[in-house]
Amino acid sequence: MFRTKFFHSSDTEELVKLMTTVLQSSHDGLAICDRNGYVLLYNEAYLQITGIPAEVLNQYSYFEQKDLHMVPDSSAVRAMKTKQMHSVVIDYANGRKAINTATPLLDENQELLYVVGNVRDITELNQLQQELEETRQINTAFQQALEQIRNDIDYDGQLIYRSNLMLRIVSLADRFATNDSPILLLGESGVGKDVLANYIHTKSGRSGEFIKINCGAIPDHLLESELFGYEKGAFTGASHAKEGLFELAHSGTIFLDEVGDLPYPLQVKLLNVLQDGKIRRLGGKTSREVNMRIIAATNSDLETMVEQKRFRQDLFYRLNVLSITIPPLRERREDIPALIFYFLKLLEKKYQQDMRVESDALEALLEYDWPGNIRELKNVVERSYHLSEQGKISLEQLPASIRKVQHAAIPAELSTMDPSLSLKEAVDHFEREYIHRILQETKTMQECADRLGVNISTLVRKKRSLGIK
Numbered sequence: 090m091f092r093t094k095f096f097h098s099s100d101t102e103e104l105v106k107l108m109t110t111v112l113q114s115s116h117d118g119l120a121i122c123d124r125n126g127y128v129l130l131y132n133e134a135y136l137q138i139t140g141i142p143a144e145v146l147n148q149y150s151y152f153e154q155k156d157l158h159m160v161p162d163s164s165a166v167r168a169m170k171t172k173q174m175h176s177v178v179i180d181y182a183n184g185r186k187a188i189n190t191a192t193p194l195l196d197e198n199q200e201l202l203y204v205v206g207n208v209r210d211i212t213e214l215n216q217l218q219q220e221l222e223e224t225r226q227i228n229t230a231f232q233q234a235l236e237q238i239r240n241d242i243d244y245d246g247q248l249i250y251r252s253n254l255m256l257r258i259v260s261l262a263d264r265f266a267t268n269d270s271p272i273l274l275l276g277e278s279g280v281g282k283d284v285l286a287n288y289i290h291t292k293s294g295r296s297g298e299f300i301k302i303n304c305g306a307i308p309d310h311l312l313e314s315e316l317f318g319y320e321k322g323a324f325t326g327a328s329h330a331k332e333g334l335f336e337l338a339h340s341g342t343i344f345l346d347e348v349g350d351l352p353y354p355l356q357v358k359l360l361n362v363l364q365d366g367k368i369r370r371l372g373g374k375t376s377r378e379v380n381m382r383i384i385a386a387t388n389s390d391l392e393t394m395v396e397q398k399r400f401r402q403d404l405f406y407r408l409n410v411l412s413i414t415i416p417p418l419r420e421r422r423e424d425i426p427a428l429i430f431y432f433l434k435l436l437e438k439k440y441q442q443d444m445r446v447e448s449d450a451l452e453a454l455l456e457y458d459w460p461g462n463i464r465e466l467k468n469v470v471e472r473s474y475h476l477s478e479q480g481k482i483s484l485e486q487l488p489a490s491i492r493k494v495q496h497a498a499i500p501a502e503l504s505t506m507d508p509s510l511s512l513k514e515a516v517d518h519f520e521r522e523y524i525h526r527i528l529q530e531t532k533t534m535q536e537c538a539d540r541l542g543v544n545i546s547t548l549v550r551k552k553r554s555l556g557i558k
């Protein structure tokens with residue numbers, strides 16, 4: 090409090106009246122106690138916020154209130170003991186939360202005279218903060234979902250492959266497609282687990298929808314209601330009943346992406362669904378039968394997670410009945426050209442602008458290791474397409490990391506490849522030229538197969554089918 094020159098009241102009675110009005114007008118709780126902790130003055134807000142009855146303030150000192158556990162904590166007691174200002178956050182029994190600050194008033198000999206207590210209610214602030222945090226989490230989940238949609242927007246659902254490895258995987262998927270057992274898809278991020286799950290659903294002949302959920306993208310507290318749905322009044326804000334994704338996937342397939350991120354308590358619930366084919370909505374009294382195919386996918390090492398008790402063993406066994414591991418792109422390099430031309434075709438169709446890939450750029454793309462797999466390849470093709478000049482993608486348009494692995498140029502005619510060729514013709518043309526070149530550069534078939542990253546029988550078959558002498 091600051092005084093101006095106009096203040097010269099020496100009437101104690103008048104001063105007390107003034108003080109009382111000041112105290113009463115404050116929204117913060119205010120209380121003044123003497124050196125023994127007995128409250129002398131307090132305002133209405135103090136009673137409201139702390140919930141301490143007036144009778145207690147009239148009879149008990151702060152020391153007694155604390156000792157008798159009438160209050161959870163007291164900044165006044167701390168201030169009296171230390172003669173220093175103290176602030177504590179207190180959760181009062183009436184459910185309110187407040188910052189409680191006590192300021193000691195000392196005389197000229199540093200002896201305690203009074204302590205002034207200020208209680209600021211932060212209950213609403215706290216709730217607002219929590220709501221803000223929840224909104225933030227929901228926002229992040231939506232952002233991720235939008236990002237996913239944006240990434241998938243150009244995807245026309247085709248599963249492109251040329252390698253024997255993928256051929257085997259697709260025929261395995263064909264066999265698994267027609268039964269109802271759960272399938273676990275494993276493989277690094279971006280190898281195409283999502284695409285394969287979609288493919289399996291299409292091949293399964295199931296009439297229902299393909300429903301996808303990314304278990305890692307939805308905040309834990311929303312995931313259960315998202316999967317199982319809820320009944321009206323199941324929780325605050327549940328003003329109407331809502332179907333969960335399991336119900337939506339009835340007669341269809343539910344794809345649980347990043348299943349390793351499923352919170353531990355939900356893992357038991359998923360296991361129950363897998364075992365008896367029934368779900369119960371949150372707040373629901375009865376169970377409903379759902380006939381759905383579950384496909385789960387992860388790029389985490391579930392076995393290690395089981396050892397670390399982060400993933401339930403029983404659920405792992407149940408999901409792992411039919412599992413398919415999709416190899417990374419660097420282990421099936423024969424797929425790279427087919428994928429490049431496929432993504433280019435999609436872009437050409439969309440933007441009505443044909444594109445050629447110069448030979449050195451193509452070579453760099455083929456040599457690169459693709460740690461981000463097909464997702465990375467797709468992004469690089471898209472980026473280079475937009476950066477291209479005069480209908481050509483050349484080395485300069487590729488990211489530096491890819492340019493680095495570039496070797497000597499491949500036959501020049503590749504860069505001027507006829508854009509009217511079909512994808513298969515273009516790929517065949519490229520493969521013929523490329524294998525021919527590597528054959529010339531190597532001494533044995535084994536060495537050539539190693540350079541190409543294929544096994545020797547693939548190389549022999551390719552040579553024959555492409556008519557390479």
Ligand SMILES: Nc1ncnc2c1ncn2[C@@H]1O[C@H](COP(=O)(O)OP(=O)(O)OP(=O)(O)O)[C@@H](O)[C@H]1O
Nearest residue numbers: 244247248249278279280281282283284388463464
């Ligand atoms: N064989 C394929 N043919 C055509 N496009 C593919 C193929 N495999 C993957 N893609 C494309 O690559 C991108 C990544 O694939 P997808 O989302 O299926 O990978 P993922 O293994 O599920 O990745 P994550 O583990 O990160 O979810 C997608 O845009 C997809 O369309």
